[in-house]
Amino acid sequence: MKLRSHFTFNRQQRSGILLLLLLIITLLSIYWFVDFTDEDTFDTSSAEIVAAQKELDSLRLSELERRKPKKYPFNPNFITDYKGYTLGMSNEEIDRLLQYRKEGKWINSVADFKKVTGVSDSLLAELSPNFKFPDWVTNPKPKTTFKDYKSGKGYVEKSFAQKIDLNKATEEELQQVTGIGEALSKRIVSFREKTGGFSNDIQLYEVYGLSPEVVQRTLNLFTVKTPKPITKINVNKASASDIATVPGISFEMAKKIWEFRRLREKITSFQELEKIEGMTERKLQLIQLYLSIE
Numbered sequence: 019m020k021l022r023s024h025f026t027f028n029r030q031q032r033s034g035i036l037l038l039l040l041l042i043i044t045l046l047s048i049y050w051f052v053d054f055t056d057e058d059t060f061d062t063s064s065a066e067i068v069a070a071q072k073e074l075d076s077l078r079l080s081e082l083e084r085r086k087p088k089k090y091p092f093n094p095n096f097i098t099d100y101k102g103y104t105l106g107m108s109n110e111e112i113d114r115l116l117q118y119r120k121e122g123k124w125i126n127s128v129a130d131f132k133k134v135t136g137v138s139d140s141l142l143a144e145l146s147p148n149f150k151f152p153d154w155v156t157n158p159k160p161k162t163t164f165k166d167y168k169s170g171k172g173y174v175e176k177s178f179a180q181k182i183d184l185n186k187a188t189e190e191e192l193q194q195v196t197g198i199g200e201a202l203s204k205r206i207v208s209f210r211e212k213t214g215g216f217s218n219d220i221q222l223y224e225v226y227g228l229s230p231e232v233v234q235r236t237l238n239l240f241t242v243k244t245p246k247p248i249t250k251i252n253v254n255k256a257s258a259s260d261i262a263t264v265p266g267i268s269f270e271m272a273k274k275i276w277e278f279r280r281l282r283e284k285i286t287s288f289q290e291l292e293k294i295e296g297m298t299e300r301k302l303q304l305i306q307l308y309l310s311i312e
Contacts, residue, residue, distance in 0.1 A: 090287035091150035093306070094125050100312045105145055111135040122245040126151060150289065176238055183243040184222070185215045195239060197232035213265060215246035220303050224266040250310040254284050264308040271296060275305075285311055 094115075097105070102112035118125070118134045125131050128146045137145070182191060192203040202225075209225045210216055219242055222233050251260050253275070261272035274294050279285050288306050291297055 091148050091289055092287050093151065094131050094145075094149050095119060096288070096306050096310075098310050098312055106141055107135065107137060111137050120247070122243070178241060178243075181237075181239060181241040181243075184219070184240040185210065185242060185244050185246070187240055192236070192240070195232065195236045197229070197235060202227055202232075213246070215244070216242045217245045217248050218242055218307055220300065221265065221307070223300060224304070248307055250308060252312045253309040254279060254312060256309070261309070264305060266301065266304050271301070287311065 092101075097107075097112070097115060099112055099116075102115070107115075112135075115125075115131075115135050125134060128142065128149060131137070131146070131149070132142055187206075189200070189203040189207055192198050192206055193200065198206075205227060206222070206225050213221070216222070219237055222228065222236060223230065228236070251263075253261070256276070258269065258273045258276040261267060261275050262269040264272070267275075271294075274296070275291060278291065278294055282290070285291070288302060288309075288311065291302060291305070
């Protein structure tokens with residue numbers, strides 16, 4: 019194919035070819051020398067943007083904190099296998115605690131919990147702020163001098179070693195307490211035989227006819243040293259009738275506990291039961307002897 023000379027075209031055609039070449043050269047120049055990249059005009063370092071970002075971060079952290087499971091105060095003496103697992107304790111640490119409690123001993127301080135379980139300092143620092151011990155442990159009263167109304171002489175509260183085992187006390191020994199005669203001593207022994215033995219000193223308050231003052235005088239001379247093991251009932255699975263078998267808990271109170279659990283689907287801490295009308299601290303302590311949370 020032979021190329022035609024430029025001069026073989028007429029004037030109008032030559033003008034068109036030149037115009038096309040100029041257009042191509044112009045477009046190539048624009049392509050090579052002009053920067054078409056978009057310039058980012060959004061300044062993320064401005065004060066308004068930084069303030070808005072901080073507010074969004076704060077809202078996000080608040081929402082994450084709200085979604086975290088709430089931690090309720092609890093008595094470490096009543097930690098179950100499941101509760102210990104959720105708290106991050108190892109099986110060995112849980113077993114040491116349960117064995118300690120089976121021996122009838124009590125955890126009365128953070129130091130006791132550390133000594134018995136052997137948990138790490140980091141885990142103890144996380145758990146201990148939620149420990150809740152009874153008032154008589156956290157705010158112990160000074161040893162009181164009691165007055166014996168028979169002799170008129172005062173006496174100082176005895177130590178644990180000096181006291182007589184309440185599960186082995188005879189009627190005659192119980193009658194040494196001011197305010198306990200033949201009838202009440204028989205009633206205490208009958209209550210003990212009916213329940214298979216005392217598991218905790220607090221059960222003495224459930225003996226009919228014993229006033230709180232007489233119970234306090236009794237516990238100055240007697241205490242439970244050989245506690246009766248109790249097969250606990252899971253409160254999250256128990257019926258109202260099951261809960262009513264707890265000594266000192268009426269069917270009406272058992273029904274309130276059952277309805278309270280149904281409304282919340284599950285009870286995670288005994289302290290939640292404080293919200294129930296008619297629930298006293300003494301009843302709550304008694305319930306914890308017979309019920310468990312799993």
